[in-house]
Amino acid sequence: MARRARAPKKPKDPKIEPERLPLVEKAIHELIAEYQIGNLERITIVARSKAGKASGPPCGRIVKVSIVSKAVNALLKDEEIGAVQYAVDVKVHAWDKLDADEKKRELLHAVCHMGGYDDHDRLFLVQHEIEEFQRVVDVFGAYAPSITKFAKAAKQLPLAGTEKK
Numbered sequence: 001m002a003r004r005a006r007a008p009k010k011p012k013d014p015k016i017e018p019e020r021l022p023l024v025e026k027a028i029h030e031l032i033a034e035y036q037i038g039n040l041e042r043i044t045i046v047a048r049s050k051a052g053k054a055s056g057p058p059c060g061r062i063v064k065v066s067i068v069s070k071a072v073n074a075l076l077k078d079e080e081i082g083a084v085q086y087a088v089d090v091k092v093h094a095w096d097k098l099d100a101d102e103k104k105r106e107l108l109h110a111v112c113h114m115g116g117y118d119d120h121d122r123l124f125l126v127q128h129e130i131e132e133f134q135r136v137v138d139v140f141g142a143y144a145p146s147i148t149k150f151a152k153a154a155k156q157l158p159l160a161g162t163e164k165k
């Protein structure tokens with residue numbers, strides 16, 4: 001059996017203590033209302049600041065969505081918000097450089113990832129096989145060359161996250 005080399009720990013970004021971002025949370029709720037995303041009506045979402053530079057594909061570059069585990073919810077218990085379903089981590093340094101439209105686009109993308117609860121009462125994330133959700137492209141256009149490519153290809157695909165119950 002090959003011996004596995006011990007992976008050296010990579011130095012991380014200078015730690016910043018994550019902070020709640022109430023303005024981002026407010027903007028997310030406004031988007032959910034504006035686009036009438038019904039599966040998220042009773043979902044609690046927190047936005048948190050994150051260190052690090054923007055890099056990689058549009059998805060998760062600056063704003064990243066995750067499901068909040070039961071363990072993390074247990075830690076959050078003292079806060080008045082109650083159980084949280086999704087966390088939106090925002091790389092604040094890059095975020096601050098976005099204009100209002102770009103911020104909205106990033107958040108709509110994040111919201112499109114939130115599927116709410118499935119039939120087994122489990123939270124899920126909606127994935128896109130391509131780099132962007134059609135809904136985001138419909139609203140904001142193809143804002144990057146890679147998006148233009150897929151936007152043409154995606155015309156025939158059903159819209160992610162827009163199924164009506």
Ligand SMILES: [Zn+2]
Nearest residue numbers: 059060109113
């Ligand atoms: Zn994405």
